[in-house]
Amino acid sequence: MTLSQLRTFALVARLGSLRAAAAALGISEPAVSSAVAALRAELRDPLFTRSPTGITLTPGGRALAERAGEMVGLAEATRRDVAHAGASESELRVLATAAFAEHAAGRVFDLFGKARSGAVDVIVEAADDVATLLRERAYDIALGARPALAASTGLELVPFFKYQRIMVASARHPLAAVRGPVPIGRLLSVPWFAGPGSFEPSTEEGRWFGRLPALPEIVELTSETDALAAVAGGEGVMLALRHVAGRRVAEAGSGSEGAGGADLVRLPVADTPITGMWWATMLDGGRAPAEARLLQRFVTTAGATAAMVSPTGSRGLSRRGNKFHVALWS
Amino acid sequence: MTLSQLRTFALVARLGSLRAAAAALGISEPAVSSAVAALRAELRDPLFTRSPTGITLTPGGRALAERAGEMVGLAEATRRDVAHAGASESELRVLATAAFAEHAAGRVFDLFGKARSGAVDVIVEAADDVATLLRERAYDIALGARPALAASTGLELVPFFKYQRIMVASARHPLAAVRGPVPIGRLLSVPWFAGPGSFEPSTEEGRWFGRLPALPEIVELTSETDALAAVAGGEGVMLALRHVAGRRVAEAGSGSEGAGGADLVRLPVADTPITGMWWATMLDGGRAPAEARLLQRFVTTAGATAAMVSPTGSRGLSRRGNKFHVALWS
DNA sequence: CATCGACATAAGCGAAGGGTTATCAGGCTG
DNA sequence: CAGCCTGATAACCCTTCGCTTATGTCGATG
Numbered sequence: 133m134t135l136s137q138l139r140t141f142a143l144v145a146r147l148g149s150l151r152a153a154a155a156a157l158g159i160s161e162p163a164v165s166s167a168v169a170a171l172r173a174e175l176r177d178p179l180f181t182r183s184p185t186g187i188t189l190t191p192g193g194r195a196l197a198e199r200a201g202e203m204v205g206l207a208e209a210t211r212r213d214v215a216h217a218g219a220s221e222s223e224l225r226v227l228a229t230a231a232f233a234e235h236a237a238g239r240v241f242d243l244f245g246k247a248r249s250g251a252v253d254v255i256v257e258a259a260d261d262v263a264t265l266l267r268e269r270a271y272d273i274a275l276g277a278r279p280a281l282a283a284s285t286g287l288e289l290v291p292f293f294k295y296q297r298i299m300v301a302s303a304r305h306p307l308a309a310v311r312g313p314v315p316i317g318r319l320l321s322v323p324w325f326a327g328p329g330s331f332e333p334s335t336e337e338g339r340w341f342g343r344l345p346a347l348p349e350i351v352e353l354t355s356e357t358d359a360l361a362a363v364a365g366g367e368g369v370m371l372a373l374r375h376v377a378g379r380r381v382a383e384a385g386s387g388s389e390g391a392g393g394a395d396l397v398r399l400p401v402a403d404t405p406i407t408g409m410w411w412a413t414m415l416d417g418g419r420a421p422a423e424a425r426l427l428q429r430f431v432t433t434a435g436a437t438a439a440m441v442s443p444t445g446s447r448g449l450s451r452r453g454n455k456f457h458v459a460l461w462s
Numbered sequence: 463m464t465l466s467q468l469r470t471f472a473l474v475a476r477l478g479s480l481r482a483a484a485a486a487l488g489i490s491e492p493a494v495s496s497a498v499a500a501l502r503a504e505l506r507d508p509l510f511t512r513s514p515t516g517i518t519l520t521p522g523g524r525a526l527a528e529r530a531g532e533m534v535g536l537a538e539a540t541r542r543d544v545a546h547a548g549a550s551e552s553e554l555r556v557l558a559t560a561a562f563a564e565h566a567a568g569r570v571f572d573l574f575g576k577a578r579s580g581a582v583d584v585i586v587e588a589a590d591d592v593a594t595l596l597r598e599r600a601y602d603i604a605l606g607a608r609p610a611l612a613a614s615t616g617l618e619l620v621p622f623f624k625y626q627r628i629m630v631a632s633a634r635h636p637l638a639a640v641r642g643p644v645p646i647g648r649l650l651s652v653p654w655f656a657g658p659g660s661f662e663p664s665t666e667e668g669r670w671f672g673r674l675p676a677l678p679e680i681v682e683l684t685s686e687t688d689a690l691a692a693v694a695g696g697e698g699v700m701l702a703l704r705h706v707a708g709r710r711v712a713e714a715g716s717g718s719e720g721a722g723g724a725d726l727v728r729l730p731v732a733d734t735p736i737t738g739m740w741w742a743t744m745l746d747g748g749r750a751p752a753e754a755r756l757l758q759r760f761v762t763t764a765g766a767t768a769a770m771v772s773p774t775g776s777r778g779l780s781r782r783g784n785k786f787h788v789a790l791w792s
Numbered sequence: 793c794a795t796c797g798a799c800a801t802a803a804g805c806g807a808a809g810g811g812t813t814a815t816c817a818g819g820c821t822g
Numbered sequence: 823c824a825g826c827c828t829g830a831t832a833a834c835c836c837t838t839c840g841c842t843t844a845t846g847t848c849g850a851t852g
Contacts, residue, residue: 133465133537133540133541134464134465134838134839134840135463135464135465136839136840137839137840149798149799150798150799150800151797151798151799159840159841159842160841160842160843161798161799162799162800162801162802162841162842162843162844163840163841163842164799165799165800165801166800166801166839166840166841167839167840168799169800169801170838170839175541175544175545176545177544177545177547182798182799182800182848182849184849184850186798187798187799190547190548191547191548192543192544192545192547192548193544194547195540195543195544195547196540196543196544199536199539199540199543200540202536203533203536203537203540206529206532206533206536207463207533209529210463210525210526210529210530210533211463211505213525213526213529214505214507214522214523214525214526215505215506215507215522217507217520217521217522217524217525218520218521218522285747285748286747286748286749287747288747415747416746416747416748417615417616417617417618417745417746417747417749418615418616418746419616419747464808464809464810466809466810467809467810479828479829480828480829480830481827481828481829489810489811489812490811490812490813491828491829492811492812492813492814492829492830492831492832493810493811493812494829495829495830495831496809496810496811496830496831497809497810499830499831500808500809500810512818512819512828512829512830514819514820516828517828517829
């Protein structure tokens with residue numbers, strides 16, 4: 133039982149195919165097959181059987197697949213631990229949902245870096261299957277939407293920020309003139325602007341979206357800021373964060389359109405505002421690194437909350453492709 | 463970084479010596495040295511340095527030592543998981559302090575086996591350094607004295623039984639005739655009988671013992687039952703479990719000696735009865751096997767408590783050397 | 793029936809892993 | 823200073839790992 137064999141098997145189990153695993157690893161298919169054969173012989177378990185639809189794991193194979201990823205992750209965490217032991221700075225790998233990364237990450241991590249004595253490197257990435265990534269220690273902590281309850285055994289979840297989303301449109305948009313609640317039918321007939329990953333079913337707005345009677349046309353831009361700008365140009369509607377859009381928004385149908393320089397209006401839509409929560413999630417029971425625990429405590433402080441709602445821009449957050457890299461200093 | 467290398471390094475770190483580790487593994491010393499050298503090269507860390515008194519770990523070495531045992535244990539737990547996956551019975555490795563093993567284990571596990579649908583194999587052993595053994599998954603659950611608080615991160619502790627210890631002597635013993643509290647000086651001048659490991663500092667009675675002004679002569683027999691028999695023979699005193707000795711005990715100095723067939727008396731000693739607690743300890747956060755969690759819940763039930771105080775003898779508990787092997791069926 | 797897609801097996805090869813014995817290098821200790 | 827204990831190195835061996843290419847087997851599909 134080698135770490136390399138376990139890594140290979142974990143990939144096979146995840147992809148459900150030897151060929152696919154071989155392709156992903158950039159090696160030939162017999163290499164994968166022989167790694168699996170070695171595990172089979174050592175554990176005296178076929179691990180999986182060929183079936184019409186790919187492969188199906190035996191009970192033993194399922195047990196091994198669960199553990200394999202964990203062991204490989206532990207090995208890599210150990211490498212990092214040894215490398216950083218004794219050094220004052222450490223690296224913290226943070227997983228964040230898109231909205232948190234865009235609107236809060238910069239200021240929060242800037243403040244976190246100032247509060248810490250040692251330097252902290254924070255890498256923010258977007259990804260799915262948060263629970264698995266945490267369990268396999270690919271990341272130390274996740275900030276944003278709550279992972280599915282079923283997947284959260286072994287994880288510690290702490291809520292740290294309550295947000296609301298409201299439907300907004302340009303003050304000049306036809307829908308802004310509607311008196312009273314906006315009919316869902318009319319709302320669904322105009323394009324909806326959004327940032328990346330806005331309607332993930334793990335979020336409250338995602339579940340709200342799933343309950344709609346029909347799907348509108350979604351225009352997904354690269355950020356919610358861009359989406360809000362497009363909406364301000366009169367091109368459609370958007371489900372915006374209330375504390376972000378708030379300063380530019382007047383209530384529609386209240387006779388105060390255009391007052392105070394507001395260029396956006398809130399559309400009164402049924403079941404809005406949508407209230408959601410951001411959670412800090414990490415391994416439980418002393419398995420999370422100390423820095424992750426510090427960050428988890430930090431985001432629940434009043435100072436961090438104030439930073440998240442503050443209107444001033446991000447600092448120290450540079451965006452590269454689909455990743456945000458935050459270099460913090462103290 | 464191989465599991466074998468990690469196993470070797472963990473042993474070196476624990477024993478503080480390459481030679482000792484080599485002897486323990488039954489291999490030559492250069493074999494150990496080269497395993498360590500491989501880790502050194504791969505992790506780019508000296509891991510330890512030679513010092514006048516054996517070796518001293520570097521920060522990186524300390525980090526590795528912590529993880530190494532965990533990884534090896536996880537690997538072996540995985541082997542067991544795969545072997546038992548799909549089978550209805552599973553094996554549960556239980557660590558127990560001597561007093562629990564002698565007075566409660568048999569009946570508790572007997573009852574636990576009956577309550578379970580599948581068969582359960584339980585192996586009870588005595589050992590020290592409970593926290594490490596649990597963390598490295600050498601055992602699934604520990605029943606008895608509470609591990610030191612400092613060592614309990616990552617562990618889940620649940621109290622399940624409150625016991626008391628009282629000082630007893632034969633009704634014919636000279637100390638039984640003393641009126642009022644027994645002077646500590648006189649108590650210390652007679653032999654104290656005890657079972658194995660009776661004064662472990664992790665137990666409440668151990669701490670009480672540590673606070674005594676001087677040490678009495680301790681006669682450690684192979685079981686508390688034997689010790690109690692010796693005391694009944696008039697040979698000395700003993701700190702006995704109240705619910706075990708209770709039926710044979712009259713209160714000394716109360717004028718009721720010999721009443722009701724009691725052949726033992728309780729000596730009124732300062733700070734007695736000593737009240738202690740048995741704890742069920744296991745890995746926290748979903749890392750403990752399901753069977754361990756079931757047992758942890760089971761021991762806190764009223765039925766389990768009733769079995770522990772019941773006067774009827776053990777069942778299904780066969781003692782072999784220093785180990786108890788309990789084969790349970792349903 | 794022929795073919796194709798996907799896993800298994802065989803043969804072979806270089807590189808580590810894991811072990812040995814023999815020898816060297818330092819720091820205590822008598 | 824001589825010995826001694828302990829770890830590091832060297833030289834060597836054999837096994838296993840991890841990879842390749844070539845070929846076999848089996849079921850689904852046209």
